[in-house]
Amino acid sequence: xxxxxxxxxxxxxxxxxxxxxxxxxxxxxxxxxxxxxxxxxxxxxxxxxxxxxxxxxxxxxxxxxxxxxxxxxxxxxxxxxxxxxxxxxxxxxxxxxxxxxxxxxxxxxxxxxxxxxxxxxxxxxxxxxxxxxxxxxxxxxxxxxxxxxxxxxxxxxxxxxxxxxxxxxxxxxxxxxxxxxxxxxxxxxxxxxxxxxxxxxxxxxxxxxxxxxxxxxxxxxxxxxxxxxxxxxxxxxxxxxxxxxxxxxxxxxxxxxxxxxxxxxxxxxxxxxxxxxxxxxxxxxxxxxxxxxxxxxxxxxxxxxxxxxxxxxxxxxxxxxxxxxxxxxxxxxxxxxxxxxxxxxxxxxxxxxxxxxxxxxxxxxxxxxxxxxxxxxxxxxxxxxxxxxxxxxxxxxxxxxxxxxxxxxxxxxxxxxxxxxxxxxxxxxxxxxxxxxxxxxxxxxxxxxxxxxxxxxxxxxxxxxxxxxxxxxxxxxxxxxxxxxxxxxxxxxxxxxxxxxxxxxxxxxxxxxxxxxxxxxxxxxxxxxxxxxx
Numbered sequence: 001x002x003x004x005x006x007x008x009x010x011x012x013x014x015x016x017x018x019x020x021x022x023x024x025x026x027x028x029x030x031x032x033x034x035x036x037x038x039x040x041x042x043x044x045x046x047x048x049x050x051x052x053x054x055x056x057x058x059x060x061x062x063x064x065x066x067x068x069x070x071x072x073x074x075x076x077x078x079x080x081x082x083x084x085x086x087x088x089x090x091x092x093x094x095x096x097x098x099x100x101x102x103x104x105x106x107x108x109x110x111x112x113x114x115x116x117x118x119x120x121x122x123x124x125x126x127x128x129x130x131x132x133x134x135x136x137x138x139x140x141x142x143x144x145x146x147x148x149x150x151x152x153x154x155x156x157x158x159x160x161x162x163x164x165x166x167x168x169x170x171x172x173x174x175x176x177x178x179x180x181x182x183x184x185x186x187x188x189x190x191x192x193x194x195x196x197x198x199x200x201x202x203x204x205x206x207x208x209x210x211x212x213x214x215x216x217x218x219x220x221x222x223x224x225x226x227x228x229x230x231x232x233x234x235x236x237x238x239x240x241x242x243x244x245x246x247x248x249x250x251x252x253x254x255x256x257x258x259x260x261x262x263x264x265x266x267x268x269x270x271x272x273x274x275x276x277x278x279x280x281x282x283x284x285x286x287x288x289x290x291x292x293x294x295x296x297x298x299x300x301x302x303x304x305x306x307x308x309x310x311x312x313x314x315x316x317x318x319x320x321x322x323x324x325x326x327x328x329x330x331x332x333x334x335x336x337x338x339x340x341x342x343x344x345x346x347x348x349x350x351x352x353x354x355x356x357x358x359x360x361x362x363x364x365x366x367x368x369x370x371x372x373x374x375x376x377x378x379x380x381x382x383x384x385x386x387x388x389x390x391x392x393x394x395x396x397x398x399x400x401x402x403x404x405x406x407x408x409x410x411x412x413x414x415x416x417x418x419x420x421x422x423x424x425x426x427x428x429x430x431x432x433x434x435x436x437x438x439x440x441x442x443x444x445x446x447x448x449x450x451x452x453x454x455x456x457x458x459x460x461x462x463x464x465x466x467x468x469x470x471x472x473x474x475x476x477x478x479x480x481x482x483x484x485x486x487x488x489x490x491x492x493x494x495x496x497x498x499x500x501x502x503x504x505x506x507x508x509x510x511x512x513x514x515x516x517x518x519x520x521x522x523x524x525x526x527x528x529x530x531x532x533x534x
Contacts, residue, residue, distance in 0.1 A: 061129075061176075061180065061184060061187070061188075062172075062175065062176035062179045062180060062184055062187065063129035063187055063188070063190060064129075064163045064165070064166075064187045064189075064190055065163075066162045066163050066190055067163075067330070068328075068330035069328075069329060069330025069331065069332070070162050070163070071124075071126060071162065071192065072330070072332075072333060073284075073285055074126070074160055074162070074192050074194050075194050075195060075196070075197055076123070076124035076125055076126065076192075076194065076195075077124065077125035077193055077194060077195045078195060080117050080120070080122065080125070082195065083117065083125060083158070083193055083195055084113065084114065084117060086158065086195060087109075087110065087113045087153070087156075087158055088110065090156050090158065091106045091109060091110070092106075095156070096152070096156060099152055099155055099156075100152065103148055104145060104148045104149055104152065108141060108145055108149055109149045109152055109153070111139050111141075111149075112135060112139070112145075112146055112149035112150060112153075113149070113153060113158075115130070115135050115138060115139060116128050116130070116135075116150070116153075116159070116191065116193060117193060120192075120193050124192075125192060125193035125194060125195075126162075126192040126193070127190070127192070128159075128190070128191040128192065128193060129187075129188055129189070129190050129191070130188060131165065131188035131189075132146040132147050132150075132188075134188070150191070157194070157196045158193065158194065158195070159191055159192065159193050159194065160191065160192055160194055161189050161190070161191055162189075162190045162191060162192055163189060163190040164189050165186065165187055165188040165189035165190075166186065166187065167185060167186045168184060168185060168186060168187055172187070173185070254290075254293055257303050258293060258296070258297075258302070258303070259289065259293070261296070261302070261303045262289055262292045262293045262296060263289065264308055265292065265296070265301075265308070265311070266283055266289070266292055268308050268312070269335075269339055270284070270329040270335060271283050271284050271292060271335050271336055271339060272284060273286075283336060284335050284336065285334070285335070285336070287336060291336065292336065295336070295339070295340045295343065296343075298340075299340075299343040299344065299346075299347055300347075301343060305354045305356060305357060306354060306356055307356055310354065310355040310356045310359075313355060314346050314349075314350060314354065314355055315342050315343075315345070315346050317349065317350075318342070318345045318346040318348070318349035318350065319342070319345060321349050322345060322349070324345075326342075417454070420453070420457070420463065421450050421453070423463075423465060423467075424446075424449065424450055424453050424463070424465065424472055425446055425450070426467060427465040427466070427467045427470060427471070427472050428445075428446055428449060428470060428472060428485075428486075428487050428490065429442065429446065429470075429487065429490040429491075430470060430490070433491065438490060438491055439491065439492065439493050439495065441493060441494075441495050442487065442490045442491065442495045445487055445490075445495060445497055445518070446487070446490075448514065448517055448518050449472065449485055449487075449497075449518070451514060452485075452511065452514045452515065452518070453472070453474065455508075455510055455511050455514060456474045456483065456511065457474075459476075459508060459511070460476060461474040461475065461476050461483070462474065462475055462476070462477070469486075470486060470487070471484050471485070471486045472484070472485045472486070479502075479505055480502075481502030481505040482500075482502055483499070483500065483501060483502065484499070484500035485497065485498070485499050485500070485518075486498045497518055499515065499518065501515075
């Protein structure tokens with residue numbers, strides 16, 4: 001068996017140790033509850049020096065404070081005499097003998113029990129905060145023996161550990177210094193001496209009335225051995241006698257989801273033991289997780305109907321509707337029973353559909369509406385597909401037409417148009433004289449040619465005039481055509497216009513009309529070009 005070590009307290013000069021206790025509080029009781037004195041342990045040299053020092057003062061050690069509700073599930077003893085008698089009787093049982101297994105004697109266990117009883121609270125048996133080393137020094141035994149005796153008492157249900165001993169934090173060491181003025185490095189465990197409820201009849205039985213001739217003691221025996229029970233009832237059955245065995249049919253195993261949900265509920269509501277040393281499956285108070293599963297199944301609390309969030313919301317709503325303020329875990333006498341009561345209040349307040357079921361129903365309705373909307377949109381798109389195809393075809397045709405026949409475009413700026421007209425005039429009449437000095441016929445011809453140039457520019461004809469030869473030219477790259485115009489003798493009254501037109505190219509009507517206007521002014525057509533048809 002592994003020995004659980006208590007935190008040792010380091011020894012310093014003028015330091016208060018957790019294992020020192022008062023000599024008066026170390027007096028013990030015998031089974032007849034007679035106070036006797038015990039031999040003091042031989043003090044060490046440092047203790048003698050501290051007692052001889054005039055500045056030394058005897059103080060008590062600082063102990064850990066149990067959390068709220070730590071004693072709620074621990075029954076208090078009825079009296080110190082009854083508890084010690086129960087310890088003496090329990091050590092004679094077969095179970096105690098098997099647990100000891102020649103590790104510790106009954107006398108050593110009784111000595112440790114008396115020492116713990118002397119330091120416990122007189123009314124409740126709680127508040128035992130002496131370390132193994134302190135008791136060992138007082139009784140003249142080893143720390144291992146004291147720890148073995150205390151563990152045996154806990155296994156027999158006569159003692160329990162409320163707070164495990166440990167080394168103190170800096171803040172706790174500061175509190176200990178403020179309490180007793182010394183340095184304390186560790187604190188021992190806090191224990192409680194208890195009596196099981198089914199064994200407390202020793203101290204609570206009714207005494208016989210005065211004058212009664214009842215000879216039998218009203219106090220029942222705490223425990224009866226197996227041999228004594230058989231001796232009072234009947235003889236041992238023969239070897240051929242078959243005992244009727246009770247056959248328990250195994251129940252159907254619960255699903256993993258139910259078990260996980262039950263553990264999540266236990267952790268969320270503080271129903272688990274909260275200790276890593278507790279056996280697997282145990283809840284608060286030593287109950288099994290199966291009991292919580294039974295409670296959840298009784299109230300139909302399943303993962304399909306609740307989540308941790310919705311369960312807490314519905315419980316809070318039920319308590320608020322009944323004007324009940326929930327209790328803290330430290331105020332509850334039985335946490336699991338209180339949780340079952342809250343589930344009953346929840347079912348009474350909302351016996352129908354749960355919050356999670358409403359959420360799932362609303363989610364299903366929204367998803368169905370979304371699917372219907374998508375289906376309707378898809379059907380409308382399929383119906384409009386022919387129209388969309390027609391529009392696509394028309395858009396493609398318009399794009400192709402614009403690519404082959406681009407729209408008319410004018411110069412973006414008036415200054416650009418003025419520069420183009422000035423360049424055309426300088427090309428036709430030269431730079432020797434201005435246009436207003438030319439004859440009227442020449443001015444008329446220049447005006448008509450300028451109007452024709454603007455029309456050609458709107459039809460994407462690019463100008464490429466030759467000022468040296470006094471020939472105005474317009475060309476179009478996509479068709480390969482070219483129009484050339486020249487004024488012969490621009491400064492005479494008999495000025496003539498020579499027009500060179502492209503072959504096999506149909507010109508727009510407005511351009512043909514303008515060229516016909518120029519034709520009315522005695523113009524000539526070169527022999528190698530196609531003459532303009534009226």
